[in-house]
Amino acid sequence: MVSVTNTLTGDEESFEVDGDEVLLYVCGLTVSDEAHLGHARLWFHADVLHRWLSYRGYDVRHVENFTDVNEKIAARVGERDGWETEADVAAHFTREVIEDMRGLNLKRAEVYPRVSEHVPEILALVETLVEKGYAYESNGSVYFDVTAFDGYGDLSNQALEELEAQGHPDERSEKRNPADFALWKADGVSPAAVEEHRKHDHGGALPTGETWESPWGEGRPGWHVECSAMSMTHLDETLDVHMGGRDLVFPHHENEIAQSEAATDREFARYWLHVGLLQTEADKMSSSLGNFFTVADALDEFGVNVVRTFYLGAQYRGDQVYSAEAMEEAEERWERLERAYESAVDACDSPDARAKAEDPALREAVDDARERFGAAMDDDLDVRTAYNALLDLAGAVNRHADDGVPYDYRGLRRAVEAFEDLGGDAFGLELGREAGGEVDLASDLAELVVEVREAEREAGNYERADDLRDRLEALGVDVEDADDGPRVRFD
RNA sequence: GCCAAGGUGGCAGAGUUCGGUCAGACGCGACGGCCUGCAGAGCCGUUCUACGCCGGUUCAAAUCCGGCCCUUGGCUCCA
Numbered sequence: 001m002v003s004v005t006n007t008l009t010g011d012e013e014s015f016e017v018d019g020d021e022v023l024l025y026v027c028g029l030t031v032s033d034e035a036h037l038g039h040a041r042l043w044f045h046a047d048v049l050h051r052w053l054s055y056r057g058y059d060v061r062h063v064e065n066f067t068d069v070n071e072k073i074a075a076r077v078g079e080r081d082g083w084e085t086e087a088d089v090a091a092h093f094t095r096e097v098i099e100d101m102r103g104l105n106l107k108r109a110e111v112y113p114r115v116s117e118h119v120p121e122i123l124a125l126v127e128t129l130v131e132k133g134y135a136y137e138s139n140g141s142v143y144f145d146v147t148a149f150d151g152y153g154d155l156s157n158q159a160l161e162e163l164e165a166q167g168h169p170d171e172r173s174e175k176r177n178p179a180d181f182a183l184w185k186a187d188g189v190s191p192a193a194v195e196e197h198r199k200h201d202h203g204g205a206l207p208t209g210e211t212w213e214s215p216w217g218e219g220r221p222g223w224h225v226e227c228s229a230m231s232m233t234h235l236d237e238t239l240d241v242h243m244g245g246r247d248l249v250f251p252h253h254e255n256e257i258a259q260s261e262a263a264t265d266r267e268f269a270r271y272w273l274h275v276g277l278l279q280t281e282a283d284k285m286s287s288s289l290g291n292f293f294t295v296a297d298a299l300d301e302f303g304v305n306v307v308r309t310f311y312l313g314a315q316y317r318g319d320q321v322y323s324a325e326a327m328e329e330a331e332e333r334w335e336r337l338e339r340a341y342e343s344a345v346d347a348c349d350s351p352d353a354r355a356k357a358e359d360p361a362l363r364e365a366v367d368d369a370r371e372r373f374g375a376a377m378d379d380d381l382d383v384r385t386a387y388n389a390l391l392d393l394a395g396a397v398n399r400h401a402d403d404g405v406p407y408d409y410r411g412l413r414r415a416v417e418a419f420e421d422l423g424g425d426a427f428g429l430e431l432g433r434e435a436g437g438e439v440d441l442a443s444d445l446a447e448l449v450v451e452v453r454e455a456e457r458e459a460g461n462y463e464r465a466d467d468l469r470d471r472l473e474a475l476g477v478d479v480e481d482a483d484d485g486p487r488v489r490f491d
Numbered sequence: 492g493c494c495a496a497g498g499u500g501g502c503a504g505a506g507u508u509c510g511g512u513c514a515g516a517c518g519c520g521a522c523g524g525c526c527u528g529c530a531g532a533g534c535c536g537u538u539c540u541a542c543g544c545c546g547g548u549u550c551a552a553a554u555c556c557g558g559c560c561c562u563u564g565g566c567u568c569c570a
Contacts, residue, residue: 030568
């Protein structure tokens with residue numbers, strides 16, 4: 001039985017849904033800039049939840065939006081050639097984000113809806129809210145009346161009277177209550193907003209972003225309403241899981257609940273899961289601070305498995321600190337796991353693996369690892385403890401290999417399967433993945449050099465052999481001399 | 492100011508729901524040994540009296556209660 005921490009109640013609750021289907025909505029990214037490791041942490045933990053629920057037999061319907069209508073996006077129009085419209089800028093960064101997601105080995109969502117293609121649904125939702133008396137028009141904008149919705153503030157434990165005004169100062173005069181929030185904003189993006197978000201002044205007329213026709217005139221959808229409209233369109237009026245960054249609890253998710261439940265009279269989401277923020281030693285990772293480390297850079301430098309292992313070093317609900325040391329630890333953990341996996345595969349496939357050999361310690365270790373992994377994941381997705389269970393299995397495999405031949409074929413086979421099911425399928429790590437075309441040539445060449453080096457070693461020319469090893473290492477090819485010959489690894 | 496999440500070893504990070512079996516989980520690092528031409532990997536072992544502070548309840552507190560300190564996030568359409 002899986003349990004998760006529900007922000008709605010603040011408690012860890014057992015996860016129960018009707019039937020096998022899980023409706024999962026993830027508050028995605030505003031495509032106004034390159035994605036950094038903080039954004040990816042949310043995608044990653046949504047991916048792990050998706051994978052684990054699938055592992056436990058659920059049919060996960062995962063929807064994750066891209067916000068492609070936003071002041072920050074509009075503000076960048078004209079910054080580069082080809083960025084003629086808000087849609088151009090959004091398309092550019094959407095493409096990059098998708099590339100990042102592929103690089104991170106994330107399971108695909110069922111759909112990645114964009115705000116720009118859901119304006120009719122948004123307008124319908126806003127109209128419903130106006131008709132039901134939860135929203136009102138003012139100067140061509142439409143605002144949600146927070147006093148009309150009973151229970152506003154329940155998610156974030158905010159008391160209405162304590163709330164300060166939401167939104168920009170210039171819209172406050174249009175609102176009945178300072179805490180009311182915009183569902184629809186009249187006209188295009190204001191010059192002030194463009195100035196605020198513009199990366200640098202590049203001359204030319206200030207962009208206003210796209211606008212759409214509405215019953216209240218030309219305008220743009222508010223931020224909060226998009227998630228309600230898109231999740232209802234692609235999933236249902238009631239979601240099983242709504243996931244997002246902890247920084248969105250208030251006001252974004254609070255507002256989503258208010259407008260959704262006001263419109264449908266049904267519970268909006270049963271489980272609210274909030275992912276903690278990624279921090280550096282000094283600051284929160286935020287594009288506004290400019291100290292971010294992009295996903296693309298991290299993948300280049302460390303590779304997907306080390307990045308994923310880094311994320312697997314801390315539970316989703318807490319914050320995580322990014323540092324060079326943390327990445328080094330991730331690298332150590334990943335390499336230990338990968339080596340043990342390869343060692344298990346090699347031993348399993350060797351002629352010395354026998355049908356009647358039996359190592360009870362190894363077999364028991366496989367059972368233990370599976371049990372501990374499952375228990376840790378079921379317990380609020382405790383990925384680090386689960387990973388440690390795999391590392392313990394790595395130790396058992398290594399001990400078995402150290403004991404020498406004959407190898408316990410069945411035991412090793414079960415160990416390999418455990419690594420693949422848990423590390424591969426559930427964690428999304430690429431264990432034993434075959435390299436592609438160019439890498440094949442590189443590996444053939446490396447093999448050649450390794451053969452030459454072996455000849456030098458046979459001849460006792462260790463200085464020459466060491467030199468070859470050093471030079472291979474400098475190229476990202478590690479050579480390790482094992483009892484049965486050299487083993488080659490690529491960084 | 493208000494709301495929320497946190498504070499556990501050299502680092503990282505569980506355990507707190509339901510007090511005892513909990514403190515060196517597991518991992519990384521460090522140190523020593525085995526193995527190796529060397530290195531690496533692997534194995535074995537060692538090190539280190541870590542529960543933010545102060546009180547309270549109790550036979551017993553990392554865990555419950557009260558107060559305080561600190562960090563982070565939100566209240567600025569930032570995951």
